[in-house]
Amino acid sequence: GQNIDQPTEMTATEGAIVQINCTYQTSGFNGLFWYQQHAGEAPTFLSYNVLDGLEEKGRFSSFLSRSKGYSYLLLKELQMKDSASYLCAVREEVNSGGYQKVTFGTGTKLQVIP
Amino acid sequence: ETGVTQSPTHLIKTRGQQVTLRCSSQSGHNTVSWYQQALGQGPQFIFQYYREEENGRGNFPPRFSGLQFPNYSSELNVNALELDDSALYLCASSLEGGTPLHFGNGTRLTVT
Numbered sequence: 584g585q586n587i588d589q590p591t592e593m594t595a596t597e598g599a600i601v602q603i604n605c606t607y608q609t610s611g612f613n614g615l616f617w618y619q620q621h622a623g624e625a626p627t628f629l630s631y632n633v634l635d636g637l638e639e640k641g642r643f644s645s646f647l648s649r650s651k652g653y654s655y656l657l658l659k660e661l662q663m664k665d666s667a668s669y670l671c672a673v674r675e676e677v678n679s680g681g682y683q684k685v686t687f688g689t690g691t692k693l694q695v696i697p
Numbered sequence: 698e699t700g701v702t703q704s705p706t707h708l709i710k711t712r713g714q715q716v717t718l719r720c721s722s723q724s725g726h727n728t729v730s731w732y733q734q735a736l737g738q739g740p741q742f743i744f745q746y747y748r749e750e751e752n753g754r755g756n757f758p759p760r761f762s763g764l765q766f767p768n769y770s771s772e773l774n775v776n777a778l779e780l781d782d783s784a785l786y787l788c789a790s791s792l793e794g795g796t797p798l799h800f801g802n803g804t805r806l807t808v809t
């Protein structure tokens with residue numbers, strides 16, 4: 584099994600930068616995802632890290648340290664439309680079952696204010 | 698490329714009834730996962746199907762069951778509905794061993 588922790592809520596100002604942290608404990612780690620979910624909608628894929636380091640995609644970047652069980656999502660030049668929940672999800676190989684499972688954290692609700 | 702589609706979008710059932718939710722996976726994807734998402738929570742893994750067989754299951758009782766068909770579409774069945782089963786049910790498709798999950802828009806189930 585695994586444990587995924589992320590802050591419940593964050594508030595940031597339009598135009599600013601915000602960092603959302605995620606820590607996890609798992610065996611058989613095989614990748615970490617970040618998803619964005621607007622209220623009442625399905626999660627949409629933002630980024631994927633499987634090796635240590637920073638992945639950049641426009642205004643969004645994600646960082647991974649496997650040795651520390653730590654990741655963060657960095658959002659730059661915040662816009663009002665970035666108000667949403669951000670879900671950290673970890674994929675692990677379940678050796679006993681011979682398959683890969685993706686487990687989600689509870690999500691961080693980000694509010695962007697003017 | 699066709700995305701993941703789910704039906705119905707909303708459903709209201711009475712405690713004790715049975716429900717079937719449907720999902721068509723994204724074109725080319727052979728793995729389907731089902732998640733339950735309660736309000737304010739992250740998605741909880743129910744189970745996963747690969748090549749028509751369940752190959753992984755979360756902490757859900759046997760009254761949650763499913764099927765995957767040769768075209769990789771899938772069904773989630775829930776028997777003996779309880780009030781706590783009220784949630785958003787999300788279907789996600791992927792390629793085994795590789796790609797990110799791609800989610801459908803979900804089915805909002807309300808049990809009264």
